[in-house]
Amino acid sequence: MKKVTTATLCKMKQDGDKITVLTAYDTSFAKLFDEQGIDVLLIGDSLGMVLQGHDDTLPVSVDDICYHTTAVRRGVNRALVIADMPFMSYATVEQTYNNAAKLMAAGAQMVKLEGGSWLLEAISGLTERGIPVCGHLGLTPQSVHVLGGFKVQGREQKQADSLVEQAIALQNAGAQMLVLECIPRALGQRVTEAVNIPVIGIGAGPETDGQVLVMHDMLGISANYMPKFSKNYLQHTGDIRDAVKHYIKEVREGSFPGPEHSFE
Ligand code: KIV
Helix, strand or coil, rough: CCCCCCCHHHHHHCCCCCEEEEEECCCCHHHHHHHHCCCCEEEECCCCCCCCCCCCCCCCHHHHHHHHHHHHHHHHCEEEEECCCCCCCCCCCCHHHHHHHHHHHCCCCEEEEEHHHHHHHHHHHHCCCCCCCEEEEEECEEEHHCCCCCCCCCCCHHHHHHHHHHHHHHHCCCCCCEEEEEEHHHHHHHHHHHHHCCCECCCCCCCCCEEEEHHHHHHHCCCCCCCCCCCCHHHHHHCHHHHHHHHHHHHHHCCCHHHHCCCC
């Protein structure tokens, strides 16, 4: 079994092969997802909501992400492991280096940061020092209070143009992957075509290079609210392994997300 690397993901984009991503927070689920052939596992700060029961991701600490990253990495043979940098853990370049180093030591193979142009120095510095970076644009949940809620982003032309420019700037600074969250489908396609790095969507339409879901949403077991862009794969399969297989199959063949999971 060949391990997934950043080079694998770039080749998948070039070949038009869709990339499958799920969040994971522990060894057992990581192993199960890995065995079904998931390409990337993300230790998302969504764990603040789905594991810890908070209303948002802001209370999550670097130690929390390290703890879950170590557990996930122990379950993985093939998938690439990405760890989220939590809220305010990359407020300065020095903090970014220190905290990214902790996540890599815990088992991450790439770190993900939310935001645009203000991150360029940190992204090029991390990349030069051997830490691969995934950007995250659109709805950036760590900025929920600035954004005024969990809302679709990039509906205005000016905002959409700025998002495309920021995606290109992140790529030019060294980012090797990009997550786009909750944006109109056409903008998801525009960004995907504007950059050479793999673009993973969550509520960004079917044209992105791959899809990511929070595992609790994919299994329909999230405690509170089920986002429009998600799909409960356990409902019709009744088995966790089959649910994951089905998710992977639908992303690969391009039938997920459908129009009902996308924003126009
Ligand atoms: O925290 C997370 O799980 C994420 C995904 C929703 C992309 O950032």
